[in-house]
Amino acid sequence: xxxxxxxxxWQALLMAWSVATLTxxxxxxxxxxxxxxxxxxxxxxxDAVSAAAAQAVSQELQLQQSAWLQYGHWLADLLxxxxxxxxxxxxxVVDELSHQLGxxxxxxxxxxxxxxxxxxxxxxxSGFKAGGTVDNGILVGSVLVRAQPVFTLGLLLIFMxxxxxxxxxxxxxxxxxxxxxxxxxxxxSLAAIANRVVRNSTVQVLxxxxxxxxxLKGLSPTRAFWRHGLRNVLVPTLAFMxxxxxxxxxxxxxxxxxxxxxxxGHGLSHAVFARDIPMLQGTxxxxxxxxxxxxxxxxISCYWLDPRSREP
Amino acid sequence: MMLSRKNPxxxxxxxxLALLLCLLIFAVGEWLLYHASPTAQHLSESFQTPNSAAxxxxxxxxxxxxxxxxxxxxxxxxxxxxSVFSAAILGVSAGICAAWxxxxxxxxxxxxxxxxxxxxxxxxxxxxxxxxxxxxxxxxVAISLVLWVEYFRLVRAVSKTVINGAPVQASRxxxxxxxxxxxxxxxxxxxxxxxSLAAFGAATSIIMLSSVGFVYVGLKPPTAELGLMxxxxxxxxxxxxxLLAQPLIVLALLVLGFQLLAGSRS
Numbered sequence: 001x002x003x004x005x006x007x008x009x010w011q012a013l014l015m016a017w018s019v020a021t022l023t024x025x026x027x028x029x030x031x032x033x034x035x036x037x038x039x040x041x042x043x044x045x046x047d048a049v050s051a052a053a054a055q056a057v058s059q060e061l062q063l064q065q066s067a068w069l070q071y072g073h074w075l076a077d078l079l080x081x082x083x084x085x086x087x088x089x090x091x092x093v094v095d096e097l098s099h100q101l102g103x104x105x106x107x108x109x110x111x112x113x114x115x116x117x118x119x120x121x122x123x124x125x126s127g128f129k130a131g132g133t134v135d136n137g138i139l140v141g142s143v144l145v146r147a148q149p150v151f152t153l154g155l156l157l158i159f160m161x162x163x164x165x166x167x168x169x170x171x172x173x174x175x176x177x178x179x180x181x182x183x184x185x186x187x188x189s190l191a192a193i194a195n196r197v198v199r200n201s202t203v204q205v206l207x208x209x210x211x212x213x214x215x216l217k218g219l220s221p222t223r224a225f226w227r228h229g230l231r232n233v234l235v236p237t238l239a240f241m242x243x244x245x246x247x248x249x250x251x252x253x254x255x256x257x258x259x260x261x262x263x264x265g266h267g268l269s270h271a272v273f274a275r276d277i278p279m280l281q282g283t284x285x286x287x288x289x290x291x292x293x294x295x296x297x298x299x300i301s302c303y304w305l306d307p308r309s310r311e312p
Numbered sequence: 313m314m315l316s317r318k319n320p321x322x323x324x325x326x327x328x329l330a331l332l333l334c335l336l337i338f339a340v341g342e343w344l345l346y347h348a349s350p351t352a353q354h355l356s357e358s359f360q361t362p363n364s365a366a367x368x369x370x371x372x373x374x375x376x377x378x379x380x381x382x383x384x385x386x387x388x389x390x391x392x393x394x395s396v397f398s399a400a401i402l403g404v405s406a407g408i409c410a411a412w413x414x415x416x417x418x419x420x421x422x423x424x425x426x427x428x429x430x431x432x433x434x435x436x437x438x439x440x441x442x443x444x445x446x447x448x449x450x451x452x453v454a455i456s457l458v459l460w461v462e463y464f465r466l467v468r469a470v471s472k473t474v475i476n477g478a479p480v481q482a483s484r485x486x487x488x489x490x491x492x493x494x495x496x497x498x499x500x501x502x503x504x505x506x507x508s509l510a511a512f513g514a515a516t517s518i519i520m521l522s523s524v525g526f527v528y529v530g531l532k533p534p535t536a537e538l539g540l541m542x543x544x545x546x547x548x549x550x551x552x553x554x555l556l557a558q559p560l561i562v563l564a565l566l567v568l569g570f571q572l573l574a575g576s577r578s
Contacts, residue, residue, distance in 0.1 A: 010426075011426065011429075011430045012430075014426055014427045014430040015430035015431050017427075018427050018428075018430065018431060018436075019431065019435075019439070022436075022439045022440070022443070023439070025443060026439070026442055026443045029443055029444075143568070143571070143572075144568075146571060147564050147565075147567045147568035147571060148564055148567070149519045149522055149523060149526075149539075149563065149567065151523065151526050151539075151542075152542070152560055152563060152564065155542070155546070155560070156560075159549070163549075163550075246432050246433065249432040249434075249435070250432050250433065250434035250435075250523075253434055253435070253438070253527070254434075254523055254526070254527065257526075257527045258526075268435070268438060269438065269527040269528075269529060271442075272438050272439075272441060272442040272527075272529040273527075273528060273529050275442060275445070280439070280442060284431075284435050284438075284439060287431075287432065287435050288430065288431050288432070288435065291430075291431070291432050292430070
């Protein structure tokens with residue numbers, strides 16, 4: 001357990017360092033004194049920017065220092081969680097992030113729920129009927145869903161449910177029904193992979209010696225599966241999902257941009273577009289942390305489900 | 313010897329290969345035979361439905377869709393080819409190196425890999441895209457950087473067991489050189505997996521390129537790129553759904569082709 005937490009903490013540290021370094025390179029690559037002008041514009045408003053104001057900003061923030069010294073300051077700011085102000089809105093990055101994070105968490109949780117509700121029943125069903133029509137049908141469906149990049153899938157669902165049938169709103173965030181389409185898109189794309197993993201590990205469990213023994217000793221099919229099957233199906237599924245959850249984080253970026261869902265991913269793509277470096281650093285950091293967090297949760301659930309991993 | 317060997321591809325892989333070949337023939341054939349510019353605008357001909365002069369119609373600026381789709385396909389193929397090749401060469405050689413040398417080389421390479429893996433790939437690509445906006449070279453570097461990690465991890469794990477195995481020990485005792493051992497012992501053990509990873513990697517790189525195009529931070533207009541075309545044609549979905557359908561279908565076929573070619577490894 002301790003080992004898991006240390007490993008993930010190390011991952012978080014590496015992630016923060018690489019984000020900070022990349023955004024610092026970005027900062028340095030801005031031409032000339034552009035940075036000072038941009039910050040001045042953010043602080044005093046676009047109309048009040050003058051060479052003098054930019055000079056003052058440049059002096060105050062020590063923008064003339066050597067690159068290494070600036071890099072040191074940049075990392076030190078990060079360590080003290082001083083993420084600065086957005087260059088576009090002028091608001092502190094931390095405030096913007098805390099506003100966005102709630103939306104992202106809602107979307108991610110809803111998507112995982114959809115994925116679990118779809119993948120586990122479908123996977124078990126095709127696992128029990130391996131090789132049959134149902135299995136092949138679900139396989140073809142999964143392959144077709146997987147062949148779509150997640151934003152194409154989102155577009156297709158918008159056409160179907162929002163524009164065609166008019167059941168759900170296209171994009172936005174005010175009412176609960178706005179989360180349905182983004183979560184469905186993301187959940188479907190995750191479930192397309194996950195249901196095959198569930199299916200394969202179900203087939204493996206059903207053909208194993210211990211499962212046969214459980215049936216031979218007279219347990220009813222339900223009881224045999226409940227006591228000896230389910231847990232063994234779930235462990236490889238969870239471990240595999242840990243790898244696949246990178247798709248969740250990447251999907252969040254695309255889906256939030258598509259559905260104008262005001263979360264971290266939406267903020268990230270807009271920050272890239274506007275070259276808003278402090279926001280870019282902040283959103284990339286939170287995305288990275290979310291990734292580490294989800295991985296940690298997967299590790300802990302595997303640890304909790306599988307007693308073998310608890311032995312030294 | 314070639315004749316006696318069994319067909320190494322499954323039916324699904326053959327379908328994937330055929331799909332990709334069709335797309336490739338379309339992309340290259342257009343370049344050789346069909347002389348229309350993908351960027352030339354004819355505003356009087358915007359939203360022209362398919363006809364004999366423009367078999368796939370014209371877009372909102374009256375640009376020839378056939379020329380644009382083929383140009384976008386060539387771009388996607390080029391990026392996939394370049395980044396998969398670079399990633400495979402880097403990943404395989406680094407993986408063999410780490411397995412062979414062990415010690416600090418292994419630790420250093422593992423550290424680099426863990427740093428890359430700590431961030432989701434798309435976030436890394438977006439950060440790189442922000443450094444030099446609209447640059448194909450930067451996207452290529454970023455996508456290769458994301459992809460090589462997979463090869464490294466696989467090759468390192470497999471070649472470690474191969475190098476410590478008896479056949480390699482015997483070859484070494486016979487005095488065979490390193491290159492011989494890599495060619496005769498390590499490469500056959502990793503070949504199938506590396507090729508499968510390459511096909512998956514091609515699909516991933518195409519999805520990444522279209523994703524950054526779709527959120528409008530990748531290549532800049534008027535470049536014909538699938539993700540960019542989708543987001544540009546989206547506002548006209550009700551006037552010209554057949555226009556928007558074209559890049560959507562091509563992108564799905566392209567990704568499907570590579571995924572089928574990769575086969576099912578899990």
